Amino acid sequence: MKFYYFGLMPYGPLDLDYDKKYSSASLVLPNSYFNPKEGNKLYRRYLDELELADTLGYDGVCVNEHHQTAYGLMPSPGVIAGALARTTTQAKIAVLGRALPLVNNPLTIAEEYAMIDNISGGRLISGFVRGIGVEYHATGVNPAFSLERFHEAHDLIIEAWTKTGPFPFEGDHYHFEYVNTWPRPFQQPHPPVWIPSQGSEETIRWASEPTRKYVYLNTYSPFEAVSTFFQMYRDIAENEWNYEASGEQLGWAVPIYVGETDEIAHKEAKPHIEAFYNKFLRMTNQMLLPPGYTTLTSMKKIAEAKREMLSGGREMSRLMDNRMFICGSPNTVQEILGECHDQVGLEHIVCTLQFGTLPHELTVKNLELFSKEVMPQLR
Template sequence: MNIFFFHLMPYGDLDLSYTDKYDSAWVTLPNTYFDRSKGTAIYDRYIGELSLADELGFDGICVNEHHQTAYGLMPAPNLIAGALTRTTKKAKIAILGRALPLVNNPVAIAEEFAMLDQMSGGRIITGFVRGIGSEYFASGIDPTLSHARYYEAHELILRAWTEPGPFRYHGRHYSFDYVNIWPRPVQLPHPPVWIPSQGSIETIEWCAAKERKYTYLQTFSPIELAQKNFDAYRACAEKAGYKAQASQLGWAIPTYVAETDEIARRELQPHIEAFFNKFLRFPIEMRMPPGYSSIASTKMLIERKYAVRASQQTIDTLGDLGMCIYGSAKTVREKLLHHQKEMGIGNLIAMLQIATQPAEQTEKSMRLFAAEVAPYLRANASTAVAAE
């Protein structure tokens, strides 16, 4: 079982009373809420926490891309990944991920990842996403073109990594007379590709296709939905003529470890509730703009996932839904091991810094997780592909 440390780099100093005036922490929240005098210290802290995860023995560290939001201060995750190539030694660096439909030059993305793979000595994991609905308001990209631009950009990037150049590429959305990237990536045939997703039916089917077999990553979802989507991936693999492996499935979950269950609940409560009720706050039309997903996927996500987020969440309801894990090291490892065996996953992506959580709590949780949770999971995790 591979264990990753995931960081969103949130703006933890956000004035949470913003909801008295604004209905979203994304796109429309005035950037005057960001105190520019604090930014340098925030990045220094967060890059330090990611580097600490490498020192503590996590198999990988994860960054991601979001735009115009207090939820995450990483509009350019490649920049953070570049810094991490110099401050880390062993951990994989997973960029989860780049939002392909938002870019007009996929060849530049291929070049960036190739550079990072060389700079890190072959430690890069590439994550390709379409970007959540709000990113289309931030970028001005037509959401009805999301799938088409995504698939075409993906095709072009893989060809740029694997096909000797120069060659021509003329598609519907992108056109180049010369594709000839320098440098080329270290890893062959190319860096591993992971697909983070909210659970789109189309994404699961595409990800599990026999010609790809990409690792599917379920993010911040009720555990019932995560289980259904992992089962759907396995069913798609079986239909395609192969048996999905645990290494093809990953689960991202906010996690907090403290000395006791009582301390963990008390310390985590304000931060996990701020995360779901404040940082993840935006109206449904911004989450799912018309044309962004199929009718079937939109209906499924609204019913199974966004209906949960539409109401005020408490630490107890979130815990009951399996949308966060917290407690003593013993409690956390037992819960995670149970879920791992039920879901048949091979990759755990632990979000160990949550919203407004201060540095001392984050570091405590990281150290306890690394010392008392991770070794237990690695020693006892099931190698079964699916739940018994």
């Protein structure tokens, strides 16, 4: 198994009572809640933690893209990845990922990724995502064309990396007379591609297609769902594409906290993981699922259920029961991850070892305990 350190870079000092006045920490929460002095400290701290992960021997360090939100301060993940390309030495740098449909010129992403790949000497993992629903409100991009734009932007980027330019690209959403990307990526034919997703059959079919065989990274779902989606990947690979998918094509992003004992771990993590799921990720269904972002069938199901998907009220014990959070002594965490590995044969674990309000000292402890007392047993 391989282990990647990830944190969303939340605005930790957020006034958690914000939800008495606002329905979400995204889109509608005024940016007056952000104090730039804290911002400066936070970015430095989060970079230190990512660099520590490199020193501790994690296989990768991860960043990602989110807009107009307190839960993730990386609207431009290339800035952080660029810094890491210079300050880290061995870890892969995974951008999980850039939101392709949200930009009007995906070539800027091809260029940015190629730069990071060159600077880091070929350590880039290129993640492609559609962006979460609320970002279609934030950018004005039409969610009804999100999937089409995603596929087209992807094709454009891969061609920009692999075909000799200049050449024209003639899409419905993106059309360029001259595609001739400098620099070319360091890794040839192109950096590995990961597809972070909450999971859908269409995404899995597309990612598993034999010319792609991309890593499907499930993010923050209950393990039962993760396991269903992994099986779907294997089944589609076998039945539709006639090959056997390997565990190298499967990844899982999950928040993890390791303490000296189960009791200490639970006590230390509880307020921070609950803040993460209940306060930072909180949003309304209308934000999360703008029309056209998902299929009609799933939109109807959600309308029928009349349930707010991310309205808070999740308790740590429930999050642990369905493995949306893994927490305990090194032994406990190692057993759970080992069990998950045996059950679904996944090879990539994106460990969210900083979440919500978890402070620096506990993040460092978590990073160290995990790398020294959990990772070696699972390799």
